[in-house]
Amino acid sequence: MQVVVELFGIARARAGVAQTTAVGQCLGDVLADLAGRFPLLAESCIAGRTLRPGFTANLGGRRFVTAQETALTDGDTVLLLPLDGGG
């Protein structure tokens, strides 16, 4: 299934895009897909099928998730964010 991925902060800077699509049944699949297509993003934010420390994901702006087995449905929006909100 296909999901929309929105990238913010360092994740956006590394990928060079604000938004893309990815495929997978779960968060781990999507992260692996992104890592394969965006090597610089993988270096900073993704280790295999999981997020590196300092990063998190969010489903649809509502629920924060990090577990790679988090199930996704077609048309979901996944946000990739820096974990730290301080400022």
Place this chain on the structure above:
Amino acid sequence: MASPIPGFHSCYLRIDLTTGAAQRVVLEEQFLRDHLGGSGLGVALLLKEGAAGVDPLSSAAAMAFVFSPLVGSPLTTSAKFAVVSKSPLTQRINDSLASSGFALAGKKTGHDAIVLTGKAPRPSILIIDDDQVRLESAADFLGLSTGETEHRLRERYGTEFQTATIGPAGERAVSYATISHDGRHAGRGGSGAVLGSKNIKALAVRGTHRPHWAEPSALVELARKFSEKSFGPATAKYRELGTASNLLTFNRLNVLPTRNFQQGSFAGAAAISPEELGVARERTRSSCAACTIGCEHLYGLKNGKGSVRLEYENLFALGPLCGIDDPEAVLEACRRCDDLGLDTISAGGTIAFAMECVERGLIDEPWLQFGDGAALLRALDLIATGEGIGRLMALGSRRMAHEIGHNSIDFAPQVKGLEIPGYDPRGLQTMALGFAVGSRGADHNRSGAYEVDFSEAVDRYHVGPESAHLAVETEDKAALMDSLILCKFLRGVFTDFFAESAEILRLVTGWDVTADELRQTARRIVTDKKRFNILAGWTPAEDTLPDRMLRQALPDDARAQLSPERLSALVRAYNLARGWSPEGWI
């Protein structure tokens, strides 16, 4: 006097500005171990001075510039100082922190803190040269911006002196005036007004006393490891984009306060985001002394008018909160706040409140409209001069609402009188609790509870009392960081914060300090702040949020909704988690 404890000078300098008399006061080892430095030591000193029951703008008020055991050490981000006083904005405790050379030079005067009482007979520069103290006329400096004051002080006294200054806002005792050093500010709560009310335009400090360290070789090695880690992914955001990169994230999550908290997202966010500004403008980086992160990002103004430091809080408060998407106006407003010595969050919050009052017909100032950059700049100037509506706005949104009436207090964006920073509490409900119970009011630097909301630990829209201990934990961590002192942007590099902090402190002081002891110390510091507030007149009714945030969901995110009952339950759970009475008495 016995030999100082490693990392400390074991004394503070107490100056009576009325007479010019200076006294060196011994600090006992146990007192230092209980309160450390920075905020913790400052609050303890103010309690000792009986400052809670005194008008903060009276000559009897005490204020403290406090260093810390880590200042001067090789640890990254440790060149920081705290300014602690009763706040003229909140009438509660205020501890504002700033960075860089002033901390290093101030500690080298041979003191762990400088406590000011009394009032100089005339506007003065306070010179502290090791243990020599004198007042010189500030007549040539009155009305100057913070930057110009620092520039001229360097010309007069030389670069060995480090200075902390107020701008025109502090001279006029604007309730949220700052104290500035090297372009950075002890920003929140009006410490600049307190200094101005003492007739002190600036402090200039210089010294030759270096404290020693208990285990210098091991400390250098530990500092090296921390510096290495500070170059890693935990700080990449700060280093590469700066805090302003929060803007688009918060906008997407509907927690970006917009038009005086009437919305949680801003249509013009992209135009003022650092991603956009970085394309269209020159961007440079800077850092405080003794810092390896380098979080400061400066953006160029048009027409060769120099550059401006931009932080998320400046950007949110002077942009979306006032409905402004003109980047040049926002940057110019940031610079004007820096020059005048105004806290950007309180300035933006108060102006946004005034804009809504105009919108509702409560104030007859038709020029003051959301979205008008020129009006924003005009409002800032009026605040500093006290002319026209500026007299009211200089009081902050709470006192302004009390003067305006018509239940405008319901939408004044403040807690305990301190304007709310850039996190809409309806969509970040652990942070809502952190804001409500904060000792100096709504504060993202004393409670990092937003970190809990940005995690899987809670549902940020439905936070329950079982999460109160998470808010306690972030507050305790902040209290310790503000007392050691270390920059909060370093927090991501710690694996076990309390244990690693204990190791740092052990190498600096030689104390056999443990993680558990530091947890207790942090709790003591938070409780000391509460004790100060109780002595200053605190009541449980203060631990709340503006009525709007308890009765209206965010129009652009219906899930973002709190209620008085839910917040009360959170506050009660927080108080119990702290071991206080359910109402919050200690």
